[in-house]
Amino acid sequence: MKKSKLLICMPIIIAALFISGLSLFAAPAESELQVSPAYTIDRQFIPSAFSPQLDTLSTVTGAAAAALPLFPISLPFLDNFPYLTPNSIEDLLWYAATGGAVYAVSEIIKRGVSRTRPFPDSVNDPDKSFPSRHTALSFASAAFLSAYLWTSSDNPLEIGSDGKLETIYLTAAVWGLAVGTGFLRTASGAHFMTDVLAGAAVGILLGAAGGLSAALLD
Numbered sequence: 001m002k003k004s005k006l007l008i009c010m011p012i013i014i015a016a017l018f019i020s021g022l023s024l025f026a027a028p029a030e031s032e033l034q035v036s037p038a039y040t041i042d043r044q045f046i047p048s049a050f051s052p053q054l055d056t057l058s059t060v061t062g063a064a065a066a067a068l069p070l071f072p073i074s075l076p077f078l079d080n081f082p083y084l085t086p087n088s089i090e091d092l093l094w095y096a097a098t099g100g101a102v103y104a105v106s107e108i109i110k111r112g113v114s115r116t117r118p119f120p121d122s123v124n125d126p127d128k129s130f131p132s133r134h135t136a137l138s139f140a141s142a143a144f145l146s147a148y149l150w151t152s153s154d155n156p157l158e159i160g161s162d163g164k165l166e167t168i169y170l171t172a173a174v175w176g177l178a179v180g181t182g183f184l185r186t187a188s189g190a191h192f193m194t195d196v197l198a199g200a201a202v203g204i205l206l207g208a209a210g211g212l213s214a215a216l217l218d
Contacts, residue, residue, distance in 0.1 A: 039192070039193075039194055041193050041194060042192040042193050042194055044193070045186050045192075045193040046118055046186070046189070046192060046193075047186075047187060047188070047189045049119075049189065050118070050119035050122040050188065050189035050190075051187070051188045051189060052122070052188075053188075054184050054187050054188035054189075055123075055184075055188040055189075055190050057184055057188075058134055058181050058184035058185050058188055058190065059134065061138070061177050061180045061181045061184060062134045062135075062137060062138045062177075062181040064177050065137075065138040065141045065142065065174055065177035065178050065181060066099070066137055066138065066141045068141065068145065068170065068173060068174045068177065069095060069141050069144055069145040069148070069174065070092075070095070071170070072145070072148075072149060072170060073091045073092055073095055073148070074092070090214070090217075091148070091214045094210055094211075094213055094214035095144060095210065095214065097210065098140060098144055098206060098207060098209075098210030098211070099137060099140065099141075101206050101210070102133075102136050102137055102140045102202060102203055102206050102207070103133065103137065105136075105202055105206065106131055106133040106136045106137075106199065106202060107133070109130065109131055109198075109202070110128040110129075110130065110131070110133070111128070113130045114127045114128070115127070115128075115129040115130035115192075115195070116129060117129040117190065117191065118189050118190075118191070118192060119189050119190075122189070123190065129191055129192060129195050130192075130194070130195045130198060131195050131196075131198035131199035131201075131202055132182070132185045132190075132191045132195045132196045132198070132199035133199060134181055134185055134190075134199070135178075135181055135182040135185055135191075135195075135196045135199030135200050135203065136199035136200070136202045136203040136206075137203060138177060138178040138181040138182065138203065139178045139182070139199070139200045139202075139203030139204050139207060140202075140203035140204070140206055140207030140210070141174055141178065141203075141207065142171075142174045142175045142177075142178040142203075142204075142207065143203060143204045143205075143206075143207030143208040143211060144207040144208070144210050144211035144214070145170065145171060145174050145211065146171050146174075146175075146208070146211065147207070147208045147210075147211025147212045147214075147215060148211040148212075148214050148215050149167045149170070149171065149215075150167070150171075151211070151212060151215040151216065178200075178203075182196045182199070182200055183196075185199075
């Protein structure tokens with residue numbers, strides 16, 4: 001299969017999995033609201049009950065967002081299979097380091113703030129609501145991919161008429177998954193809206209820094 005077809009097929013497959021998961025919205029929710037949100041924006045968006053189904057779905061979309069940048073980053077390796085190229089190794093390391101940084105920063109903030117979740121009895125880590133790490137990692141993936149593809153002098157998609165379209169397509173797909181993950185974290189009752197916004201800010205900041213580093217330091 002040509003790489004252009006691979007790049008077009010993968011987001012479609014991910015989108016199909018996401019759409020099929022929307023059936024979970026009809027599943028019954030569990031647990032009543034146990035913590036009164038302090039901010040108006042949180043009160044406006046918090047659901048009336050916790051939904052474990054939507055919580056699981058947010059993990060699926062977050063994983064999809066994290067996986068999507070691996071395809072263009074891995075193209076130099078796929079083109080030279082079974083040999084790893086210096087660029088593919090360096091870029092994969094930058095992406096892994098970015099994800100690790102986002103995870104670590106989110107954990108440090110969570111432990112420092114120790115904010116109680118909306119439904120603490122329904123989750124395993126009730127005092128780690130702020131910020132949303134699922135959201136942070138998803139938005140970091142989107143920001144990394146955008147910075148990596150649009151600033152690299154050696155775009156692995158070989159920007160041209162077709163390559164540019166694939167770049168736009170992949171960028172739109174990963175941002176859509178990131179936004180969907182943030183929405184589901186609030187809709188499920190796993191987080192307050194301010195948790196999600198803070199997570200998005202952390203992810204965009206660190207993800208863009210990682211993507212720019214990978215693109216400009218090749």
